[in-house]
Amino acid sequence: MGVAVIGASMTKFGQRDAWIQELLAQAGEECLDDAGVTPTDVEHLYVSNMASGEFEGQTGVMNALAHDLGVLPAYSERVDQTSSSGGAGIYEAWQSIASGASEMTLLVGGEKMTHKTTGEATDIIASITHPAEYKHGVTLPSFAGMTARHYLERFEAPRESLARVAVKNHKNGVDNPNAQFQKEITVEQALDSPIIADPLRLYDFCPITDGSAAMMFTTEERAKEITDEYAVVSGIGGATDTHVVHERDDPTVMGGVVESSKQAYEMAGLGPEDLDVAELHDMFTILEFLQLEGIGVADQGTAWELAMDGTTAKDGNLPINTSGGLKSKGHPLGASGVAQGVEIYEQLVGEAGPRQVDAETALACNVGGFGNCVITTIMEAAE
Amino acid sequence: MTLEAGKCPNGHVSYPTHPRCPECGEPQEETFDFSDQRGEVVTWTKSTATPPGVRQPNTLAIVEFDVDGDVVRALGQVTTEEIETGAEVEPVYVEELRDPDVGLKRENPESQEWGGYRWDPV
Ligand SMILES: [Zn+2]
Numbered sequence: 001m002g003v004a005v006i007g008a009s010m011t012k013f014g015q016r017d018a019w020i021q022e023l024l025a026q027a028g029e030e031c032l033d034d035a036g037v038t039p040t041d042v043e044h045l046y047v048s049n050m051a052s053g054e055f056e057g058q059t060g061v062m063n064a065l066a067h068d069l070g071v072l073p074a075y076s077e078r079v080d081q082t083s084s085s086g087g088a089g090i091y092e093a094w095q096s097i098a099s100g101a102s103e104m105t106l107l108v109g110g111e112k113m114t115h116k117t118t119g120e121a122t123d124i125i126a127s128i129t130h131p132a133e134y135k136h137g138v139t140l141p142s143f144a145g146m147t148a149r150h151y152l153e154r155f156e157a158p159r160e161s162l163a164r165v166a167v168k169n170h171k172n173g174v175d176n177p178n179a180q181f182q183k184e185i186t187v188e189q190a191l192d193s194p195i196i197a198d199p200l201r202l203y204d205f206c207p208i209t210d211g212s213a214a215m216m217f218t219t220e221e222r223a224k225e226i227t228d229e230y231a232v233v234s235g236i237g238g239a240t241d242t243h244v245v246h247e248r249d250d251p252t253v254m255g256g257v258v259e260s261s262k263q264a265y266e267m268a269g270l271g272p273e274d275l276d277v278a279e280l281h282d283m284f285t286i287l288e289f290l291q292l293e294g295i296g297v298a299d300q301g302t303a304w305e306l307a308m309d310g311t312t313a314k315d316g317n318l319p320i321n322t323s324g325g326l327k328s329k330g331h332p333l334g335a336s337g338v339a340q341g342v343e344i345y346e347q348l349v350g351e352a353g354p355r356q357v358d359a360e361t362a363l364a365c366n367v368g369g370f371g372n373c374v375i376t377t378i379m380e381a382a383e
Numbered sequence: 384m385t386l387e388a389g390k391c392p393n394g395h396v397s398y399p400t401h402p403r404c405p406e407c408g409e410p411q412e413e414t415f416d417f418s419d420q421r422g423e424v425v426t427w428t429k430s431t432a433t434p435p436g437v438r439q440p441n442t443l444a445i446v447e448f449d450v451d452g453d454v455v456r457a458l459g460q461v462t463t464e465e466i467e468t469g470a471e472v473e474p475v476y477v478e479e480l481r482d483p484d485v486g487l488k489r490e491n492p493e494s495q496e497w498g499g500y501r502w503d504p505v
Contacts, residue, residue, distance in 0.1 A: 054487070123434035123487050131495035132399040136460045137430075137437030137481045145428030146445060153426075153468060198429040242405060246445045246456040247397055251426065 002220030003097040003233040007035025008342040013211035013330035014180040020052045020112040023212040025068045028108045031214035042071040044102035048079045048089035048109030049334035054124045082128050086337020087366025087375025093217045094233050109338035110212030121208050128369050130244045143370040144284035145197025150251050155301035163190035164307040165285040166203045173324025175354040180330030204285040209330030213339035231348040235378035237263025245370050256374030257294030264376040272296040276359035277347050279340035281367035282325040291365050322355045337366030348381040386418035386500050388455050396453040415450050422446040424470045436482035462503040474500035
């Protein structure tokens with residue numbers, strides 16, 4: 001059964017006064033309105049959220065949201081796949097429609113993080129690691145630092161290429177009113193910012209963020225009755241890599257990206273050459289290179305060239321992260337994968353405003369942990 | 384006080400050990416202690432933004448060892464702030480790599496080990 005997306009929304013990302021329950025309800029309500037769907041028509045509700053218990057002491061968020069939105073007695077479930085919880089939510093929502101279990105599925109992803117100190121938030125995220133890694137005080141940024149050093153040394157890539165990713169995504173974020181930062185930066189600023197995990201500096205990292213995003217899924221048949229403007233999930237794949245990061249054969253290959261994108265391309269009957277626009281999980285600048293290589297857009301060790309020659313800029317051959325990416329839009333863990341879906345949906349139905357590019361086919365790659373779990377989604381504009 | 388790799392009947396080796404071999408799914412039946420061996424730094428970072436209970440800065444390295452003829456990698460803290468890719472290091476034991484009484488696991492520090500090996504440049 002064809003799966004369609006008929007509505008999408010996101011809240012302002014950034015430092016918000018609202019707590020998780022209110023953030024989720026805000027995106028959820030806006031999505032119901034955007035899709036023109038009555039709450040009681042929703043049959044399945046998925047809530048992508050990594051750690052509301054650890055961050056806020058609030059659990060059972062799917063139940064809270066179902067009640068607050070009046071979608072009772074819909075089946076509800078919280079989806080946790082760490083940073084890729086949002087992508088995993090898209091997978092669950094797609095599955096619910098494709099299997100015939102639901103005819104109308106609402107997905108809402110959200111996280112409330114900024115009330116914690118940076119150290120506390122980093123610790124909650126670092127708790128995804130194996131105890132043999134955690135005891136050394138490893139953090140996700142330090143995995144990024146080690147991987148970036150290896151990549152730059154092995155492929156003789158210029159340090160500036162990473163700064164170019166940050167500059168590009170900040171530039172794109174200026175046109176996104178919901179982004180945490182709507183501010184351009186320069187290569188010099190990026191290269192002079194404080195060191196966080198050598199050789200990576202402050203502007204190589206996404207911020208800590210509160211926010212929520214939502215999407216409405218239904219069958220293609222039903223979508224045609226409801227609206228002229230919809231997108232189709234034509235391919236999706238999910239895969240898991242090692243829990244222990246140093247056990248991977250090649251530190252620069254994200255196995256989950258390779259495998260999940262292979263599945264998504266196969267299902268869609270498409271390849272990397274067919275993509276018009278993509279959202280990649282730029283939690284760290286280096287990840288944009290590893291994903292461009294993992295999804296087959298660039299050969300191993302060469303994706304940095306695309307940042308240098310403008311291929312991935314908004315006016316380039318393959319615009320990457322027109323939303324501003326996690327880098328400038330922000331990264332509320334459970335919301336991020338859904339917000340990627342929101343961006344490619346808006347690009348495909350022509351609702352991206354000043355960020356609009358010409359796109360019929362779009363991909364989103366949502367990475368959990370340091371490539372530990374990955375979901376790749378391909379969406380196409382309705383014919 | 385061991386740095387222990389696991390090996391399955393098909394000869395695949397991993398550090399740390401797992402109940403089943405990550406390569407082939409067979410039970411890991413043998414273990415090898417490589418805490419007395421020297422290894423080579425594959426890559427490293429000096430992390431300046433560290434979580435509660437972790438030293439600051441925290442220099443970390445992935446080090447490659449030859450364990451019974453197989454390549455085994457391990458992540459660990461470095462005894463110095465700076466190190467070089469390709470440097471030779473040896474493991475030195477530390478009772479507590481980070482303070483278990485602060486941070487997310489403070490209510491249940493017994494849930495995991497806190498001692499382990501740092502890499503000391505030779
Ligand atoms: Zn094996």
